[in-house]
Amino acid sequence: MDKKLYTIIIYTENIAGMLNQVTAEFTRRMMNIDTITASSSSVEGVHRYTISLWGEEDSVQKVTKRIEKKVDVLKADYYTDNEIFFQEVALYKLSTPVVLGNDEVSRIIRHNTARVIEVNSTYTVVEMTGSTEDILNLYDKFVSHNCMLQFVKSGRVAVPRSAQDVLGDYLFNEDYKRKSIKEKNK
Amino acid sequence: MAKVRISGSEALLRSLINEGVDTIFGYPGGSIMPVFDALYDHRDDFRGVLVRHEQGAVHAAQGYARSSGRVGVSIVTSGPGATNTLTGISDAMLDSTPVVVIAGQVSTGVLGTDAFQEIDFVGITQPITKWSYQIRRPEDIAWAVARAFYIASTGRPGPVVLDFNKDAQVALFDYEPESVDNVRSYIPYPTPSLEAVEEAARLVNESERPFLLVGQGVELGEAHEELKAFIEKADIPAARTLMGLSALPTDHPLCVGMLGMHGNYGPNVNTNECDLLIAVGMRFSDRVTGKLSTYAKQARIIHIDIDHAEINKNVTVDVPIVGDCKEVLPMLTALVNKASHKEWIDSFARYNAIEHEKVTVKALNPGEGPLLMGEVARKVSEATGNSAILVTDVGQNQMMSARYFKYTKPHSILTSGGLGTMGYGLPAAIGAKIAMSDRTVCLFTGDGGMQMNIQELGTIMEQGTAVKIILLNNNYLGNVRQWQELFFNHRYSWTPMLNPDYGLIAQGYGIPSRLVIERSELDDAIREMLETSGPFLLHVAVKEEANVMPMTPPGASVNEMIFE
Structure with a gap:
């Protein structure tokens, strides 16, 4: 399989130790991070990591899923260069x-x-x-x-070309689901 | 609720009571002394189980959790107390067991100074937990405990660590109970896609040779009845993984055996014969799949799992359904046609008959010669009416007892499947018996694993825990010896083992025991063990160089099992 440059965009709660949790998933597979940028996002209390690395899609997809699975990670997605600015x-x-x-x-x-x-x-x-x-x-x-x-x-910063607001949609959906569960339980 | 001014340690215990905790497996030490001091005032609220090593505390909590479905709790001190729990925490992570491990930590003021018994416990445990958090302020205790139990017990369960700073343990503050019923970044029960369920139902209805794999997810999701309803309507044969053995009774007409390296011949061969594979709450472990490149290549595959990250991890599937099997299975049952696959189901029996003739008959009725592990396991199982909880250690004792035990009730096998932890068995059995006092708990262990946590005999002595210990002694590290015989040209490097007098050891701990060498004594010894009201050590001298068969050799395909 071909190695390509991928960019993984991750949204997490802004708490101590998150970076360690995210990077440990790469360490475990001996995947070498090319660049990493971490800062606050547009939503208060949510941190955003932009990680670029060379890899095969299969392993990048698996590591992205494992990162998203972490309890304090809201969303993680991976992109190729033609899908982002x-x-x-x-x-x-x-x-x-x-x-x-x-x-x-x-x-x-x-x-x-x-x-x-x-x-x-x-x-x-x-x-x-x-x-x-x-x-x-x-x-x-x-x-x-x-x-x-x-x-x-610096490492790269990136925004997807798609008009979709990944984080906003996630927060909206979760909020919506929670409300509907509460209503169901009434 | 009104606020009350109490210490952090007292707040921790009240928070545990709020979560319904009634049993704690622990070991005190310097940095957790305020919590143990507070426990002195709560002797009526918690059953305190003083283990003899912190690894035992976590395995016991695992045994408690796996047998009862409740969260197991361990409390240990910082430094070595904390690091001793790592094997148990890793085991719980790989086997999806809900435990909360609370460790003392040095005061916040000296964090990072290499203070006495200071270790970066959160840093160490992040990769092996669902959540790991340091409580530095008493105000965080109620929230952190509630969140810990919520995370450990929901979705795909797993271990959570709370690293509790000593100054937060002693500080006085206004305590207010808290509960947690959601974490916005965490989706424990994903909504299954209706389209995926419909597509899966279509594949089931079209299939002529469907085959279902039952994993521990069915046990964790309490979906036993939902599973039966589904396979009975669509007439689908089902095999269980090691971790899922008691998710479907052994004698269910559609149960065709056990998967895996030492599983049954029929389900392994037919994995590569079916036209549809339906995996429920299992993760396609390499012990189940054998050589991946030849695994079920002819079949369409449906994978039902609560964990999104399991989908396409090892095996690429046609229809993934991410959701709780207790919710997904009834959706499927409603959409599938009532069907009959008699000829296909009979094909499992034909293959299993080959295994029966080549392996099972000899394993259960050897006639003469030394006792064999398989016959001991089957006799113990039958003597309990096939209703005991089987706890295993790791190795040949594990495979043989798992194979020859029969399962009639849910939550009846506790074994270290993912991590393969020798030494798991004895403490896990203690936890199981404490959680499920009305059930018979039978531990099968070997002479190797027994000695890895043998100190927990002290816990049994002190607690009077009625664990029935069946020690299958072959004077070898048997599983490694088997591999040396088969794949390393009989070079028995570091596997023969000189054993102590286990009867004397048991006597030292006040535990009755009996050594069985002759086959003629076995039945009576089992009867004596089960009739003894407390703990009992049944020490069985088994054949030294016996192998677990059949076997899918490492690197071979599931349909290439060997019989000798």
């Missing part, structure tokens, strides 16, 4: 003397729609948002001009 953020710390001495570097920054967010006499910090490929291309260019001091990039 996704971005990463990168910061490049460049040597200011090299940047000032080489016009080509500032041209590269403009052409790649990167943004300068700090300049001082020692270093310049450039920020870029884009795909992994764009971010690494820019990195290579800076390296080739000998101006790179430090580099960091």
Whole structure:
């Protein structure tokens, strides 16, 4: 079977130890997480994890189900790249003397729609948002001009292309079911 | 209800009473002392069972839970007390047993400092529990206990851990009881898809050779009658997994035996002959499927399970129905036609007759030579009117007693199916007898497993628990020896075992015992064991190099069982 890049989007209750529970399912299968982004979601008290990894669909599907099965996980779904919009953020710390001495570097920054967010006499910090490929291309260019001091990039954030609101639908359905059970029990 | 100012420890016990807990299996220690101190004032509310090792506390809680359907409870201390429970917790996870393990923990102020007997218990237990939670504030106790019992006992049951910080145990606060009847991120009873049920019914109605696999889910879901109604209407032969043996009585006309590596020949062969396989509350364990790539390839497969993550995990199925079998089976029964599959059902008997001739006759009536495990198991079963609870340890004693016991009542087999935990049997039998005092509890164990938790004889002595222990002693770690004989060229590496005098050991604990070597003494010894009112050790010297047969060799297909 072919390995593909998959993105798993997970919604959990915002409680201590959740990240450990989620990542343990990958550890158990010796699946290596490529990137991971964790933050609050649009719903208060609900955390959102975006995990990307290379794998076969069968194993990605199984691990996603096992994650969703965890008591404090609300929803977990996996996507291929053509089913989502996704971005990463990168910061490049460049040597200011090299940047000032080489016009080509500032041209590269403009052409790649990167943004300068700090300049001082020692270093310049450039920020870029884009795909992994764009971010690494820019990195290579800076390296080739000998101006790179430090580099960091984030994991991906992603939203599905589908108009469906996975979390909203889940919460609505659960709420609805609970109400109907209560009414039934009356 | 009015608030009252009490300690966290007292709040824990009141919360347990709210959940209907009447028995606690435990072992005290430093970080849980305030709870045990509070228990001193609740001697009339709980039966306190002091085990001799924390592993025994969890297995006993498992035995209590599996035999009664209620949640088993263990209370232990932090550090080694907590880590000693890990095997039992893992066992409960793999076998879907509802237990709540409450462990002491060092005070919140010293967490993460490698304090005395501090261990990251939540971190360790997250992968082996349904839920693991640290109670740091007394205000969380009522909620956490209610949530723990709700999660452990609903849906697919399983173990829950509460890690209870010492400062929360001693703090005084205004206690208010709580109950939990839903967790928004947790769907214990998924609504079965009507379309899937209709599709499944269509497949059943079209099928000429349907075959149903009964798993422990039927026992956990208390769907015994619903199962019978379904198979009787559609005339479907059914075989049980090891974990589901008492979900359908052995002598039911549609019961065709046991599945699995050491199961019966008919159901194993016909798995690869049927045109429709209906799996109910079972998880296609590798012990049942044998070689997956040749497993039931000719059949359409319906899988009914409460756990969504089980669907397509090991076997890809045609119609998954995610739901409680107690709800799904009647839906199916309503939609299927009354049918007759006599010829197909008879084919199981034809295969089972081959097994009977090649294996069973010799196992039950060897005539001469040393005693065999199978004949002992069948005789004990019959002497109890086939109504006892069978508790097994792990290994040959497990397979032979499971095979030759007969089951007439639900919740009558307790065995470590998933984890295969040697040492499970003795403490599990104690828990079962304590939960079900009116039933006879027969433990079949081996000389290996007996010694893995032999200290629990002390618990039997203290509690006067009337467990009937049948020790099948072959002076070997028998199952491993069997594999060494069959697959490792008879190289008996580390499997012969020098045994102690078990009669003397039993005597030390005040437990009557009898050693049986001759076949002629067996009946009388069983009678003596069952007539003795308290615990009894029946020590049977069985043939040293006997094998459990038939067997699907590792890596072979279900229809490739060997008989010798």
